[in-house]
Amino acid sequence: MCEPQKTDAMPLLQVKNLRTYFHTRNGVVRAVDDVSFEIEKGETLGIVGESGSGKSVTCYSLLGLIPQPPGRIESGEAIFDNTDLLKCSTAELNRIRGKRIAMIFQDPMTSLNPYMRIEDQLIEPLLIHEKTGRQRAVELGVQALKDVGIQDAAQRIRSYPHEFSGGMRQRVMIAMALITKPDLLIADEPTTALDVTVQAQIIELVKRMQAERGMAVIWISHDLGVVAGLCQRVNVMYAGRVVESGPTTSIYRSPKHPYNHALQKSIPALQPKGAELYTIAGMPPDLSKPVTGCAFMPRCEFAQDICRAPVELKKDGPGHATACTRAQRGEINL
Amino acid sequence: MTQSPPITNAATTTAEPGASLWHDAWLRLRKNRLAIFGGAALIVISLFCLIGPACSPYTYEQQDFSQYAKAPSTQHWFGTDKLGRDQMTRIMHGGRISLGVGICATLVSLTIGVLYGALAGFIGGKTDATLMRIVDILYALPFTVFVILLMVVFGRNIVLLFAAIGAVEWLTMARIVRGQILTLKKQEFIEAAIALGLRKRRIILRHLIPNALGPIIVYTTLTIPAVMLLEAFLSFLGLGVQPPMSSWGTMIKDGAELMEEFPWLLVIPAAFFSLTLFSLNFLGDGLRDALDVRTSKD
Amino acid sequence: MFRFIAARLMQTVPVLFVVATLTFFMVRLVPGGPFDAERNVPPEIKRELEAYYGLDKPVFHQYLDYLGRLLHGDLGPSYKYANRSVNEMIAATFPVSLQLGGMALGLALIFGVTAGIIASLRPNSALDYTASSISMMGICLPTFVLGPLFILVFALNLRWVNASGWFDAADRILPAATLGIAYAASIARLTRGGMLEILNQDFIRTARAKGASSTRIILRHTLRGGLLPVVSYLGPAAAGILTGSFVIETIFQIPGLGRHFVTSAFNRDFTMVTGIVIFYAVLIVFFNLLVDIVQIWLNPKLKF
Numbered sequence: 001m002c003e004p005q006k007t008d009a010m011p012l013l014q015v016k017n018l019r020t021y022f023h024t025r026n027g028v029v030r031a032v033d034d035v036s037f038e039i040e041k042g043e044t045l046g047i048v049g050e051s052g053s054g055k056s057v058t059c060y061s062l063l064g065l066i067p068q069p070p071g072r073i074e075s076g077e078a079i080f081d082n083t084d085l086l087k088c089s090t091a092e093l094n095r096i097r098g099k100r101i102a103m104i105f106q107d108p109m110t111s112l113n114p115y116m117r118i119e120d121q122l123i124e125p126l127l128i129h130e131k132t133g134r135q136r137a138v139e140l141g142v143q144a145l146k147d148v149g150i151q152d153a154a155q156r157i158r159s160y161p162h163e164f165s166g167g168m169r170q171r172v173m174i175a176m177a178l179i180t181k182p183d184l185l186i187a188d189e190p191t192t193a194l195d196v197t198v199q200a201q202i203i204e205l206v207k208r209m210q211a212e213r214g215m216a217v218i219w220i221s222h223d224l225g226v227v228a229g230l231c232q233r234v235n236v237m238y239a240g241r242v243v244e245s246g247p248t249t250s251i252y253r254s255p256k257h258p259y260n261h262a263l264q265k266s267i268p269a270l271q272p273k274g275a276e277l278y279t280i281a282g283m284p285p286d287l288s289k290p291v292t293g294c295a296f297m298p299r300c301e302f303a304q305d306i307c308r309a310p311v312e313l314k315k316d317g318p319g320h321a322t323a324c325t326r327a328q329r330g331e332i333n334l
Numbered sequence: 335m336t337q338s339p340p341i342t343n344a345a346t347t348t349a350e351p352g353a354s355l356w357h358d359a360w361l362r363l364r365k366n367r368l369a370i371f372g373g374a375a376l377i378v379i380s381l382f383c384l385i386g387p388a389c390s391p392y393t394y395e396q397q398d399f400s401q402y403a404k405a406p407s408t409q410h411w412f413g414t415d416k417l418g419r420d421q422m423t424r425i426m427h428g429g430r431i432s433l434g435v436g437i438c439a440t441l442v443s444l445t446i447g448v449l450y451g452a453l454a455g456f457i458g459g460k461t462d463a464t465l466m467r468i469v470d471i472l473y474a475l476p477f478t479v480f481v482i483l484l485m486v487v488f489g490r491n492i493v494l495l496f497a498a499i500g501a502v503e504w505l506t507m508a509r510i511v512r513g514q515i516l517t518l519k520k521q522e523f524i525e526a527a528i529a530l531g532l533r534k535r536r537i538i539l540r541h542l543i544p545n546a547l548g549p550i551i552v553y554t555t556l557t558i559p560a561v562m563l564l565e566a567f568l569s570f571l572g573l574g575v576q577p578p579m580s581s582w583g584t585m586i587k588d589g590a591e592l593m594e595e596f597p598w599l600l601v602i603p604a605a606f607f608s609l610t611l612f613s614l615n616f617l618g619d620g621l622r623d624a625l626d627v628r629t630s631k632d
Numbered sequence: 633m634f635r636f637i638a639a640r641l642m643q644t645v646p647v648l649f650v651v652a653t654l655t656f657f658m659v660r661l662v663p664g665g666p667f668d669a670e671r672n673v674p675p676e677i678k679r680e681l682e683a684y685y686g687l688d689k690p691v692f693h694q695y696l697d698y699l700g701r702l703l704h705g706d707l708g709p710s711y712k713y714a715n716r717s718v719n720e721m722i723a724a725t726f727p728v729s730l731q732l733g734g735m736a737l738g739l740a741l742i743f744g745v746t747a748g749i750i751a752s753l754r755p756n757s758a759l760d761y762t763a764s765s766i767s768m769m770g771i772c773l774p775t776f777v778l779g780p781l782f783i784l785v786f787a788l789n790l791r792w793v794n795a796s797g798w799f800d801a802a803d804r805i806l807p808a809a810t811l812g813i814a815y816a817a818s819i820a821r822l823t824r825g826g827m828l829e830i831l832n833q834d835f836i837r838t839a840r841a842k843g844a845s846s847t848r849i850i851l852r853h854t855l856r857g858g859l860l861p862v863v864s865y866l867g868p869a870a871a872g873i874l875t876g877s878f879v880i881e882t883i884f885q886i887p888g889l890g891r892h893f894v895t896s897a898f899n900r901d902f903t904m905v906t907g908i909v910i911f912y913a914v915l916i917v918f919f920n921l922l923v924d925i926v927q928i929w930l931n932p933k934l935k936f
Binding site for chain 3: 471473476477478479480482483484485486487559563566567570571572573583586587589590593594597600601604607608611612615616
């Protein structure tokens with residue numbers, strides 16, 4: 001990397017007490033409520049949770065992509081290479097986004113500009129951040145397309161997005177995100193909108209690019225299977241909070257939080273054949289109503305009165321932390 | 335690869351009672367101050383024009399040369415014109431004509447547009463394509479010019495005037511109605527109704543018409559000002575309403591000729607006319623937002 | 633591209649044929665001949681006149697003659713001014729109208745697009761509301777109200793410009809502004825709506841994630857799609873400006889085709905009126921073709 005390494009002790013990105021609220025007509029929606037995590041250089045972190053658990057909003061907050069208003073970052077810091085991303089001006093952020101932190105999105109059909117040639121979109125980060133000459137940028141763009149496995153890159157770079165299939169577009173998105181060789185790639189459910197076979201190709205592609213370039217990846221997904229195959233560490237989010245965090249193996253093998261436990265149980269492929277499908281009873285809480293204590297409590301089979309008290313994510317093993325009062329007390333064994 | 339866990343979906347759709355669409359729309363409309371202002375102003379102006387003449391001590395053709403072109407006063411609130419006629423009474427009568435032409439011509443355009451659009455939408459296929467191609471072609475033509483031609487050829491007759499205007503302004507309505515019918519035809523509840531074996535007439539009466547009504551109301555509201563504008567435009571050129579009848583358009587024309595000496599003869603009818611257009615447009619826009627109607631070109 | 637234009641040109645042929653036929657027979661439906669209204673014409677002169685204009689032949693014959701001449705671009709002689717042809721009148725007056733309309737459309741585009749973009753950058757701000765209210769006023773104050781009011785204020789009271797005429801550059805300002813203002817207002821509304829629609833798209837978020845500046849996002853990512861509604865509005869706008877010129881040229885006494893058309897309508901100069909109608913139809917049809925080409929050029933999803 002071009003930047004000198006400051007201290008080895010510092011993680012690549014350290015997020016502390018992030019709170020992002022949406023001030024809507026129906027009240028304040030606490031989309032992200034006191035989230036802290038960190039990611040090391042070259043590491044792959046998965047963030048899992050159901051729709052509305054705040055996993056995407058967390059990452060959008062980091063890059064200043066929350067629509068403001070109604071969104072507002074209420075508190076927290078996100079230290080990336082000695083810079084607090086949350087305190088950056090737009091101009092300062094613009095020097096980081098697309099250059100050192102890149103992002104790919106859920107829906108490749110809508111994430112590319114239909115009015116611009118692939119070429120112009122693909123090389124834009126080079127033009128913005130590296131002041132590359134246009135001709136050289138196009139050469140790099142063609143190479144980038146080849147790297148993500150697009151045939152006839154030199155011709156196809158002149159196409160418009162609608163001439164590409166969904167999987168191809170996601171490849172273009174990846175090529176575009178990686179063209180400046182970023183330190184961190186944030187992938188917001190990049191395979192959700194794709195066919196299963198294409199999903200696997202995209203995951204393999206990201207894995208390969210990561211191995212070649214040594215960048216860190218934050219992979220957001222609601223698909224536990226995808227995350228298991230890709231990430232070293234996993235954060236499980238529920239109702240805007242991280243409820244369990246740890247190495248992938250312990251998250252999957254020995255869940256401590258009842259929500260995570262329930263999630264694992266509801267993966268049909270991991271259950272014995274013929275067993276009745278497990279579903280979590282009830283519904284996620286309305287985030288516009290303040291929740292004291294554990295947000296999962298109304299749906300939790302282990303809930304007791306003590307769960308109404310505020311609960312924090314606490315370390316309970318090597319690299320593992322859980323936000324469940326009863327688990328922290330050792331009262332439940334899953 | 336493993337499958338994702340069945341994640342509970344917060345959005346449950348509850349069946350809404352039939353009246354609630356309109357009720358919701360009304361609640362939304364009520365919050366739109368400009369639209370409510372527009373509606374209120376329209377009611378006031380209409381009452382003024384309808385009831386006003388009965389309360390006025392003057393008639394619109396009564397000339398009084400001792401009152402030659404007087405500025406507004408306690409006697410004549412809006413002044414008098416150069417024939418000594420009371421301008422307020424003339425504005426009331428002019429308003430009747432302007433609003434009347436607006437409404438009648440809009441009804442003509444509504445009838446043609448709804449029938450044409452519904453026909454195209456229902457039959458579909460090649461007929462639809464041909465009918466809509468005709469609309470596209472007609473869209474491309476300078477229609478006001480044809481109205482002028484009609485007025486020249488057939489003489490300046492008020493019935494013909496709104497027939498001509500109505501015959502010209504139906505294109506958008508036809509497109510909207512057709513678009514509505516097409517989207518509705520594809521929707522599940524219509525398919526369900528067909529699957530349930532409901533009769534065609536019943537489907538049309540109970541399902542299609544109530545659902546297409548919103549956009550029709552919105553565009554009717556927005557057609558009235560367009561039509562009034564066209565009428566005033568023709569009258570201003572001297573091709574619309576003919577004396578002794580007068581609409582706001584002819585009053586603006588007469589006022590414009592004398593504006594240097596007697597500006598109130600221009601300003602007052604112009605103000606009434608513009609206020610009415612404002613109100614109708616604001617009300618129409620408000621209704622469109624409240625009923626959540628979007629223009630679609632196909 | 634060429635095939636598209638050729639196909640569209642082919643489509644205009646039936647349109648123009650219908651227009652020509654419609655206007656021809658509409659005029660023939662008038663009770664009595666065009667010279668009946670003039671009482672002082674002795675019968676033999678009337679007969680001569682009718683022979684000169686070919687009115688003594690059967691209607692269908694006249695129609696074929698008319699179409700034949702149309703094919704050569706000849707719109708025929710004027711009934712009113714026997715020694716002048718419709719073509720000559722159009723050639724003499726249309727440049728003035730073209731200049732007026734072009735200026736009005738230019739002004740409308742410059743002011744409308746600028747105002748619309750500014751309003752879209754801060755939706756629901758005070759600036760946005762101000763711009764929207766002014767546009768609504770522009771839409772609701774028709775030219776025949778604005779024109780006289782502008783003359784009253786700027787020409788008669790402030791004496792900045794002349795009330796009428798078409799001699800020097802200053803004479804162009806007021807008519808062009810009056811004619812363009814309503815379209816500037818509509819264009820501003822369309823631009824605002826189009827820009828907002830695009831700005832809310834996912835790909836704008838992608839652009840921001842790439843570190844593109846706001847200026848870059850507006851100019852490179854939003855404008856092309858955001859202006860599509862404006863482009864499709866240009867067809868109707870041109871037709872509107874054309875008819876608007878009737879009023880403007882009458883109010884400001886500009887010797888253009890619009891005023892000439894209205895005068896001819898009053899004089900019941902039928903050949904002149906039909907000729908101008910056909911000319912206008914051709915004009916609009918070609919302008920719409922132009923608009924379509926621009927639209928396709930702007931929107932890569934539309935194919936030739």
